[in-house]
Amino acid sequence: MNAADTSAEPLIRIRNLVKSYRRGGQVVPVLTDITLDVRTGDFLGLMGPSGSGKSTLLNLIAGIDKPDSGELLFDGVDITRLTERELADWRAGTVGFIFQFYNLMPVLTAFENVELPLTLTRLSRRERHEHVEAALALVGLSDRKEHYPSELSGGQQQRVAIARAIITDPRLIVADEPTGDLDRHSAEEVLKLMDQLSTDLGKTIVMVTHDRRAADRAHAIMYLDKGELSTADDMHERSIR
Amino acid sequence: MQFLKLILRNALRHKLRTALTVLGLVVAILSFGLLQTVVGAWYAGADSAAPTRLVTRNAISLVFPLPISYREKIRAVDGVRAVSYANWFAGVYQDPKNFFPQFAVEPRTYFDMYPDYRVPPDEFAAFLRDRKGAVIGRKLANTHNLKVGDVMPLRGTIFPGTWEFTVRAIYDGAEAKTDTSQMFFHWEYLNESVKKRSRNRADQIGIYLVDVVDADRAAEVSHAIDALFKNSLAETLTETERAFQIGFVKQTEALVVAIRLVSYVVIVIILAVMANTMAMTARERLAEYATLKVLGFSPAYVAALILGESIAIAAIGAAIGIALTFPVGDWFAAQVGTLFPVFEVSGKTVALQIACALGVGVLAAIVPGRRAATVKIVDGLRAIG
Numbered sequence: 001m002n003a004a005d006t007s008a009e010p011l012i013r014i015r016n017l018v019k020s021y022r023r024g025g026q027v028v029p030v031l032t033d034i035t036l037d038v039r040t041g042d043f044l045g046l047m048g049p050s051g052s053g054k055s056t057l058l059n060l061i062a063g064i065d066k067p068d069s070g071e072l073l074f075d076g077v078d079i080t081r082l083t084e085r086e087l088a089d090w091r092a093g094t095v096g097f098i099f100q101f102y103n104l105m106p107v108l109t110a111f112e113n114v115e116l117p118l119t120l121t122r123l124s125r126r127e128r129h130e131h132v133e134a135a136l137a138l139v140g141l142s143d144r145k146e147h148y149p150s151e152l153s154g155g156q157q158q159r160v161a162i163a164r165a166i167i168t169d170p171r172l173i174v175a176d177e178p179t180g181d182l183d184r185h186s187a188e189e190v191l192k193l194m195d196q197l198s199t200d201l202g203k204t205i206v207m208v209t210h211d212r213r214a215a216d217r218a219h220a221i222m223y224l225d226k227g228e229l230s231t232a233d234d235m236h237e238r239s240i241r
Numbered sequence: 242m243q244f245l246k247l248i249l250r251n252a253l254r255h256k257l258r259t260a261l262t263v264l265g266l267v268v269a270i271l272s273f274g275l276l277q278t279v280v281g282a283w284y285a286g287a288d289s290a291a292p293t294r295l296v297t298r299n300a301i302s303l304v305f306p307l308p309i310s311y312r313e314k315i316r317a318v319d320g321v322r323a324v325s326y327a328n329w330f331a332g333v334y335q336d337p338k339n340f341f342p343q344f345a346v347e348p349r350t351y352f353d354m355y356p357d358y359r360v361p362p363d364e365f366a367a368f369l370r371d372r373k374g375a376v377i378g379r380k381l382a383n384t385h386n387l388k389v390g391d392v393m394p395l396r397g398t399i400f401p402g403t404w405e406f407t408v409r410a411i412y413d414g415a416e417a418k419t420d421t422s423q424m425f426f427h428w429e430y431l432n433e434s435v436k437k438r439s440r441n442r443a444d445q446i447g448i449y450l451v452d453v454v455d456a457d458r459a460a461e462v463s464h465a466i467d468a469l470f471k472n473s474l475a476e477t478l479t480e481t482e483r484a485f486q487i488g489f490v491k492q493t494e495a496l497v498v499a500i501r502l503v504s505y506v507v508i509v510i511i512l513a514v515m516a517n518t519m520a521m522t523a524r525e526r527l528a529e530y531a532t533l534k535v536l537g538f539s540p541a542y543v544a545a546l547i548l549g550e551s552i553a554i555a556a557i558g559a560a561i562g563i564a565l566t567f568p569v570g571d572w573f574a575a576q577v578g579t580l581f582p583v584f585e586v587s588g589k590t591v592a593l594q595i596a597c598a599l600g601v602g603v604l605a606a607i608v609p610g611r612r613a614a615t616v617k618i619v620d621g622l623r624a625i626g
Contacts, residue, residue, distance in 0.1 A: 059618075059619055062535075064534075064535055064618040064619060064622075065617075065618070065619050084540075085539065088534065088537050088538070088539055089537060091535065091536070091537050092536065092537025093537075097532075097535050097536070099532070099622075103528065103529070103532040103535075103622075105247070105529060105532075105533075106254075106529075107246075107247065107250035107251055107254055108243075108246070108247070108250070112243065112246070115243070116243065116533075116536060117536050117537065119243045120536075120537050120538065164536075
């Protein structure tokens with residue numbers, strides 16, 4: 001993965017992506033002319049200071065926000081042209097989400113939370129349950145499946161969120177500060193799991209993080225600052241200059 | 242299944258808030274039901290009126306009587322099957338607050354005309370034999386603990402003096418809505434007594450009750466009767482029994498309108514409370530709804546979750562409120578005694594309660610549901626509950 005790889009057809013191909021927000025009548029540019037390729041199986045870490053636009057870029061890649069201009073192709077499909085309904089279906093089948101604050105449904109058990117995305121599929125109840133059992137086993141929470149989120153630690157909740165993110169076998173997993181709310185031990189467990197998703201299951205992962213240790217788990221790190229994307233080498237060059 | 246699970250668990254998430262909202266709904270639905278029943282009780286007389294029964298009274302006012310001699314003339318009118326008559330007595334039993342209607346009637350024709358008053362034949366025969374006998378309704382008997390053979394002294398107001406009657410029969414209603422709070426006695430007894438005290442008030446009738454052969458001919462027969470007495474000393478006004486009863490209700494119509502209005506104001510108030518509850522709820526869960534949308538659930542699904550929760554809470558409140566309306570209605574009816582001859586929670590009232598609860602549930606969810614459905618995912622995810 002790099003700012004613009006021409007060697008092979010990337011899974012995610014971003015060209016000249018621009019995004020700005022309106023605040024009190026003023027247009028605030030967040031992303032300016034972003035160009036990026038992510039290949040299947042890549043584990044990309046996105047770093048940058050607060051307000052640099054890394055979460056915005058992640059949201060655009062995940063199809064939960066739309067750019068002002070530019071091209072964002074996922075496996076050849078320009079997702080910026082999809083309608084809201086088409087995007088929702090696309091997300092349900094293609095993207096797994098991991099949030100900083102887990103975003104689990106507090107009224108559902110761990111099992112039910114993981115099962116939730118599968119209720120949008122045509123799987124039978126038995127098949128759904130088999131999938132959920134497998135996903136919970138993968139994250140090491142089979143014995144906690146009847147627990148509600150409030151009965152789980154932060155690390156356990158994030159592992160439930162990871163199980164939910166992978167339950168539909170998505171091609172892309174996006175993680176927004178997945179260790180941001182965790183202690184070091186829990187963060188390590190979560191990162192190990194993400195490593196496993198990338199290495200063993202070949203998932204493509206894009207992770208936004210402030211945490212250097214978390215970013216180091218990624219296969220590549222890119223930096224976003226003032227709406228511009230750069231590699232570690234670019235950053236190094238800039239610091240020398 | 243997951244959908245219903247989410248609705249029910251969300252509805253019970255803030256137990257105190259839900260309990261207070263349900264309590265408000267219970268009070269509102271119960272009050273609405275009782276007030277609607279009061280309105281229904283007001284119209285009970287009109288509702289039980291038969292379409293073939295007409296009432297002929299003095300055209301000037303009900304307080305002016307008609308001569309007994311009109312009876313045969315009315316009976317001779319084409320389309321008339323039977324004629325009976327009655328006088329309003331307005332006596333006081335023990336205390337003025339023990340109000341109940343008392344009529345001096347011609348018993349045979351009167352009870353023939355009102356088959357809804359079920360009098361045991363042997364008791365009715367005893368009543369016919371006793372000039373001072375009276376027939377009272379079951380509700381009246383129960384209210385004052387009266388039974389057959391008891392003496393009922395009434396203090397006359399229109400017809401002064403103390404009048405003693407012996408309860409000879411107790412009638413039941415053919416239906417629950419039949420008025421069983423009345424008392425009937427012999428018109429002959431009243432007339433004979435009046436003759437002795439004030440001769441010029443004798444042989445006078447308060448109202449004639451006219452049974453027509455065909456309800457479709459009611460208007461024609463009414464006109465014929467009134468034409469018969471045109472330009473006489475006592476001109477008549479004939480109308481259907483329903484119109485006659487509604488005429489009484491009209492005198493207090495402002496009160497009925499006020500009661501009806503208050504019943505709906507109660508619903509509007511609970512709608513505001515419910516809408517506030519749902520707005521707070523949806524605002525707190527904006528991030529959760531955004532997460533559902535991130536996972537691929539449609540905005541309509543999110544709106545349906547809020548709508549479902551709102552309807553579920555409204556349904557719980559309505560179910561309890563409706564269930565309580567019956568015992569509280571019975572208690573209320575016992576407290577007011579014979580003021581409302583018929584005080585029954587009708588099917589129509591229950592249907593209105595259900596409709597109001599459903600309306601509250603739906604309307605309260607519109608604004609928060611729309612907001613949760615339309616808010617941008619990124620804005621929703623940023624929301625802090």
